[in-house]
Amino acid sequence: MIGATEGRPAGPRPASGGPTDADQERMGLLVDAIAPRVTCLAGTIFDRASTDETLLRRRVVQCLSIGLTACAQARRPGEEDRHALRDAGRAIARTGGTPPTLVGVHSVLILGHSEALRACQDLAVPGAFGDRLKGGAGLLLQLSEEIAACIDEGYTEERDARNDNGSRDRPIDALCTLVTGETNSLWRPHLTGIVKTAGLERMFPAVMALTCGSVGSDAGGRAPELHYGRSLRMITAPLSHPEPHTLLLCSAENTGQFLSWLDRNAPATTVYTRAVGFDEAPARYRTTRDLLPVGNALGGGKRLLNARTLLWQRMLASQRPEYLRDYTEEVIGPILQLPADQRTVLLETLDSLDSSGGSVRRAATALNVHEKTVRYRVGRIETLTGLNALSRTHWSQLHRAVQLQAVHPAPRTAGT
Known part of the structure; x- marks a missing residue:
């Protein structure tokens, strides 16, 4: 190869004329x-x-x-x-x-x-x-x-x-305004239309992160889109209320790269969520924003914190009912938003796996379904929540959330 050194092929030559x-x-x-x-x-x-x-x-x-x-x-x-x-x-x-x-x-x-x-x-x-x-x-x-x-x-x-069309009518600003809830109900359909016309809702489900202070380019308080490498695209929005913080959104398919970027670049305490849908993003933003002030106290000195862990620790420390619901929605919120028949099937499967000690065979017998059906449901649960019901690491979070949901049902579940 032309210009190869030390066993490594050289880069392509500058173009010097088209092909014959x-x-x-x-x-x-x-x-x-x-x-x-x-x-x-x-x-x-x-x-x-x-x-x-x-x-x-x-x-x-x-x-x-x-x-x-x-x-x-x-x-x-x-x-x-x-x-x-x-x-x-x-x-x-x-x-x-x-x-x-x-x-x-x-x-x-x-x-x-x-x-x-x-x-x-x-x-x-x-x-x-x-x-x-x-x-x-x-x-x-x-x-x-x-x-x-x-x-x-x-x-x-x-x-x-x-x-570049001005503040609220700029699609990225419209999206961040919708997520942070800084608008009244009359404006929401208009802003939603701007976001969907620009195709920005396609980045959902997205992982959301909030960090104290600013990160990246402040851009005068606007919400510019940042690029990291050529495969990671995220949106950042500097916000001032109630305390200065920055909202970051990245498509869930790039979660690993996004968290690695945050770990290297976030200057202060940063809390990230599970993958959230477009419609549920405002609720998850509010819950995550409320976690930022307690992140230092509950995070054990870590800078990058998982919202699930913080919500569980906050709930244990306070035992307030609204905190119980915050935790269940962070862990199994996508399941709770399903229609009642689909939601019930998945919650029953989780309960049966718990009673069966994680045995797919015994859970299938108890539910009177085929083992493949149980595994399909486990796969769907993982797709929705990011948690594998057959993993010891993930099971404790799912188990706690299901038990808390039974005692304190979340009010925002889909119609029954």
């Missing part, structure tokens, strides 16, 4: 041949929210064409390619979509590269071209990073241009 007509034709044939399979296998990673198969295929084809051509020529994407990628990012922002993450782009390129090498034999592509394509395998990650960055640049430019 022959190479373009060969790459076009390869991409046409592999695009259906790559879209089928990696399309959901590239764009999880897409419902338009034609549009998804077109974006995958663009990514493959630019990435594999640059790979075969051991060069960076050309300026024309970068411009096309930025345009793709702008188009995603205009439709309220989410740009592909680095993982999504790399999945498409690495699978596409493998499929293209196989297709070279089927399509009788000259060996020299196949050898160059194979030799560029070590550049795929770097090319993926550049492609993802270009798309994200266009997306960010378009989003910022669309969002």
Whole structure:
């Protein structure tokens, strides 16, 4: 590989001219041949929210064409390619979509590269071209990073241009206003419409964190969207009432990265919640905000604190009924919001597992259902709460919440 040092392939060369007509034709044939399979296998990673198969295929084809051509020529994407990628990012922002993450782009390129090498034999592509394509395998990650960055640049430019419309009508400000409850009921439908039109509700379910003071860029009290790497996107909102603190929101699918970022960057006591839905976010915000003042006393010197742990400790210290409900809603709130028949089934399953000592077989017998049914329900409980009912670590939290719910039913459960 050109410029390789110490066994590591060098980065792609700067673009010094486009591919030859022959190479373009060969790459076009390869991409046409592999695009259906790559879209089928990696399309959901590239764009999880897409419902338009034609549009998804077109974006995958663009990514493959630019990435594999640059790979075969051991060069960076050309300026024309970068411009096309930025345009793709702008188009995603205009439709309220989410740009592909680095993982999504790399999945498409690495699978596409493998499929293209196989297709070279089927399509009788000259060996020299196949050898160059194979030799560029070590550049795929770097090319993926550049492609993802270009798309994200266009997306960010378009989003910022669309969002820069003044205070309350700016989608990010509207979202933070809704979450913090700093509006009256007459404004809520209007603000909700702004948020949904911009597609911001798609980041839910989201993990919420509150930290004392400020974190990141204050941006004059506005609520800018921050980027960390190319796969983590979060929103931060500096707030002044009742005490200065910062609200941070991040999609639940990036929870691990979000918590790692907080652990490194949060300057003071920070409390984070389970994944919350769009409609329940205001209630969880209020509960979590009330925990911030007691975080230092109950957190044992830790800076990053789980709201579940703090709520349990606060409840033990005070025994106030409203604190019992706060704890049950933090732990099993998504279950309590289900329709009565679905809620009852899951709570009965948790109760049966408790009585059976965590045995799926005995719980299935007691419930008169198949073991697979119990395991399905356990999986759904984990999807809703983030807690595995068969894990010793998680079971104590679920057990306590179910028992407290039986004694002090939460008033905000779904209709019975």
